[in-house]
Amino acid sequence: MLELTFGFFLVAGPAVVFAGISKGGFGSGAAFAAASILALVLEPGLALGAMLPLLMLIDLATLRPYWGKWNLRAALLLIAGGVPGVALGAALYARADADVFRVLIGVISVGFVLWQIAQKRGWIRMAARALPQWAGAVAGVVAGFTSFVSHAGGPPAAVYLLSLKVTKTEYQASTVLVFWAINIAKFVPYAFLGMFTVETGMANLVLAPFALLGAWLGVKAHRLVPERAFFLLTYALLTVTGTKLIWDGLT
DSSP states (O other): OOOOOHHHHHHHHHHHHHHHHHHHHSTTTTTTHHHHHHTTTSOHHHHHHHHHHHHHHHHHHHHTTTTTOSOHHHHHHHHHHHHHHHHHHHHHHHHOOHHHHHHHHHHHHHHHHHHHHHHHHTSSOOOSSOOOHHHHHHHHHHHHHHHHHHSOOHHHHHHHHHHTTOOHHHHHHHHHHHHHHHHHHHHHHHHHTTOOOHHHHHHHHHHHHHHHHHHHHHHHHHHHSOHHHHHHHHHHHHHHHHHHHHHHHHO
């Protein structure tokens, strides 16, 4: 049961602003931190259901600033793979209990941080050449699946897009287009699986201004703010929340 208490909004408000900044300016990679944070205080399905309409609102708000600046071919490949990936996520959700999703969200959160550290240290290197088109479709499947189970489709999409040596803005615009489409694909199965409730709808109405504020700040930050400080905060949040979710799911 989702209770719209002051404590809920004290946690959810900043988390949704953070998601808007990430999706609006930094390629969507860290936006799922908001769902991870909400999953600390809500049943995971409700946390995911509460976030999806807000993420879709952020998508709409950020489409216009980046319109036409994307790599259309790459985006369409990722979307084509993303739809069956969403179907796989829906099939798992229908068969798994809440603790499975706590652990999944936690593992994806901590795995994201470890992946970024490994890249920075040179332990993992991005492809020197552009990955083939089939790899884009595979990345789309993984992005669709992880997006469905934790709103964390950014990293697999990034692996493919960054191999193409796209510019900062082309990368950002492509992720906006890809996850606008994937989030639309997620809406029907989320509704069918009961992840939307009257309470999550009320939360969406109250949190919508936070989402729009975050999206606006993200577009501004894309042009003005270095990414280092933002992602250091992201990694800290994801490490703490991911570890807590894994612990809760296993115990």
